[in-house]
Amino acid sequence: MCGIIGYIGARESQNILANGLGKLEYRGYDSAGIAVCDGECIQTEKTVGRLDNLQEKLIESPKQGSLGIGHTRWATHGRPSNENSHPHTDEETEFAVVHNGIIENYLDVKEELIADGVTFTSETDSEVIAHLFSKLYDGEMISTIQKVVQKLKGAYALGVVTKNDPDTLYAVRQASPLIVGVGEDENFISSDIPALLEHTRDMLILEDGEIAVLKREGVSLLDLETANPIERDVFKVDWDMEQAEKNGFDHFMLKEIFEQPNALQKTMTGRFDEESNKVDFQELDWTADKVNNWNKIYIVACGTAYHAGLIGQNAIEELTRIPVSVEIASEFRYRRPIIDENTLVIVVSQSGETADTLAALRQSQKVGAEVLGITNVVGSSIAREADNVILTMAGPEIAVASTKAYTTQVLSFYLLGAYVAQMKEMISDEYREQLVKGIQAIPSQIEEGLEHTKGLQWYAESIKDSKSVFFLGRGLDHAVALEGSLKLKEISYIHSEAYAAGELKHGTLALIEEGTPVIALATQDEVYEKMLGNIEEVKARGAQVMGVATEGNMKIYQYVDETCYIPATLSLLTPLLSVVPLQIISYYTALALGKDIDKPRNLAKSVTVE
Incomplete structure (x- = not known):
């Protein structure tokens, strides 16, 4: 630390x-x-x-x-x-x-x-x-x-x-x-x-x-x-020296938010076969026989990387039909997970030195599992010790609150899911081409969204004096809500929680009162109508709701007080786009409160002790 x-x-x-x-x-x-x-x-x-x-x-x-x-x-x-x-x-x-x-x-x-x-x-x-x-x-x-x-x-x-x-x-x-x-x-x-x-x-x-x-x-x-x-x-x-400097931005966090399109582009570079339009991981030495023998996948991580793993779980299960369990590393290492030589364990860490995640890596290798590391640092312990490694290309990330490291981890999971699905022949050519095209469009779509942040700045200033802020979502949107909530609490110190919207009636509604800010993500087509119903439930209790939806889903406008639209893409890929406005809101809320954004109290960037 x-x-x-x-x-x-x-x-x-x-x-x-x-x-x-x-x-x-x-x-x-x-x-x-x-x-x-x-x-x-x-x-x-x-x-x-x-x-x-x-x-x-x-x-x-x-x-x-x-x-x-x-x-x-x-x-x-x-x-x-x-x-x-x-x-x-x-x-x-x-x-x-x-x-x-x-x-x-x-x-x-x-x-x-x-x-x-x-x-x-x-x-x-x-x-x-x-x-x-x-x-x-x-x-x-x-x-x-x-x-x-x-x-x-x-x-x-x-x-x-x-x-x-x-x-x-x-x-x-x-x-x-x-x-x-x-x-x-x-x-x-x-x-x-x-x-x-x-x-x-x-x-x-x-x-x-x-x-x-x-x-x-x-x-x-x-x-x-x-x-x-x-x-x-x-x-x-x-690395360029400029990557580790602010380059005119007031804070490293804001700079790193705006670096995400380039970081994502670098992470996907060289990982597509242009002739076949397939995902290609030349650095992985897997065979089709090895991949077909996996009957379970664990994703093990901490904090923001854990949230990336939740999205990875959805992507890998949908694309490969292999069951995936996402585990908090500090819990995983102290129980007896069911792991053998037919298990793939994916450990995720920006620094590659997270103590609990490293312990999980070593524990898994001892029982014969294949271990894949996803990390941003060449030469880190995870990069050296894992059986295979996917290096994200985020470059140095200085702000304690992770942004570009998170999105490059999420991208790595999408690429990995597609790659394994190809090897298992679980994905049609038509859908694979749609997926690849959608992934390749993400950097420019994020750039487009970053050009229009004034409304988000205004919204951030409007919630700065709130005692609590709640994030709601279903499916992948819930995973993004968890990350958005973490960002807000760690740099603004406002109490914030994220909930699966379908759980509202099981206790969460007791926390909603007149004027409570709620950020509701509604980007998943399969549960869009149900999410609108959940928004109605919090509105009926006096919540002030900011809705996040994809362009074209205009119906949400009638249910919320403010709306942020992200570019349209495949439902599976929306987390890469919907998290960016949440990062921006967190940044400008902390800025309005005069907080030390890059160095929030009590926190450090790399957790190298248990």
């Missing part, structure tokens, strides 16, 4: 660390800090609150040195405070450590250290690591790292500097993401790629149980258990 960065080279490290933390602040923004080694001593500066607070302190008291580590925190153990900020040091300030993850046995380790006379200054689990380095240091850092991590249970990505070895930066990974950036006469560590793009595009991805030893002149990777060297090819990142 937190973001860490490190630098060693010829340049002063302070500004490199601070600028890198600015690219990582979406991972946590409760506090920030750096530690810089000048060859003789380690100087730290850290403070509660946003990175700007740290920047002000560094202007007043700059830290000199070309070796350093930095951290931006999402609080787990201990409230946000100066004392709980990273980096943490031992009592003699010989070692400084930044940590992303959770040390599950920290209380036991802490009690042991206190019994040895160690004084703690924070409430965090991470401080024990710095004191362990001091206690276990044997004059050689690799063997000391091995002894330290033997004492730790949990997840950790560590950056470590010591004044005993002022020419080296050490990094360790176990179940938390960590990347090494390889430069010329300088090298870096980071939790994520965007923090390093202005310095290098050559990256090494640390895997679990590995140590990185960074010196100015080069990088070596070692096996954590044996200290044996590891050979790994550098991979080049092809």
Whole structure:
């Protein structure tokens, strides 16, 4: 959840660390800090609150040195405070450590250290690591790292500097993401790629149980258990720097909403056979025999990716007739799902590092299931460990509230459903051509909708003072309603819920009162008339209803107070279009309330701890 960065080279490290933390602040923004080694001593500066607070302190008291580590925190153990900020040091300030993850046995380790006379200054689990380095240091850092991590249970990505070895930066990974950036006469560590793009595009991805030893002149990777060297090819990142900047937009979220047509276009590029007009996944090594043996599919994900999975469930079942179950990863890993070698498990994660989703992947592979990963990050744990992977091409997504990562995941499910249906010969040529044509039209249809957002801005301002907002839908519209509700609550902090409209009479109507805003999606032809009846039910209780419908379905105008029309398409594909106005409404509601849209309170972008 937190973001860490490190630098060693010829340049002063302070500004490199601070600028890198600015690219990582979406991972946590409760506090920030750096530690810089000048060859003789380690100087730290850290403070509660946003990175700007740290920047002000560094202007007043700059830290000199070309070796350093930095951290931006999402609080787990201990409230946000100066004392709980990273980096943490031992009592003699010989070692400084930044940590992303959770040390599950920290209380036991802490009690042991206190019994040895160690004084703690924070409430965090991470401080024990710095004191362990001091206690276990044997004059050689690799063997000391091995002894330290033997004492730790949990997840950790560590950056470590010591004044005993002022020419080296050490990094360790176990179940938390960590990347090494390889430069010329300088090298870096980071939790994520965007923090390093202005310095290098050559990256090494640390895997679990590995140590990185960074010196100015080069990088070596070692096996954590044996200290044996590891050979790994550098991979080049092809993201544009502009993709990770706002480019004139006020917020990353708005920029990323408007980037969706391009992200979708990139995700579908190369995945159609132009001659046959079929979906083509050359990266999947499946055979027809393997696909025909699958008798069940699980989709496992968290948060927004889970909502994408609900749409994937509908698409895959409709197109392939294979039963699909969608599971929340944090629940899936703690029960005994019925999985065997005839099961396909699809794990979905924007970052490819979501802890619960990774655990589900590994659990499924242990019992012989085929695992497919859908992720946005090349070289992520899911991309490396899954049996096959579909890479979405959303590019870097900085805002905590996901938009383009979500829609590219949904698109991937449509393409996957069509591909499997082709292999099983479950789809007619006529419908396949309709589906392919409909998918290919989506980017331009979203662009068309984004040209007309003024009405949505006005509507957003009209609901900003509401105590609750409700979203209703049936079938695929219910899945989209869940995502729209999540977007609104996570960035505006307005209480919001989404309900299957057919459940209104089973309790939900008790929550509707005079003036309650309701956003009702009615894009599914099979249940359109029934949805109009549900709208009448909430209108009769005084709700103010915004209807979302496809162009041509004008009847809804008579039932609602406001209407948003999306371009006409196949009912199966409407989620890619209907979610966009919900994203826009959420954005402008939060803007009207003056909220910190890209960095909502208590949340972080990548959930790499359980």
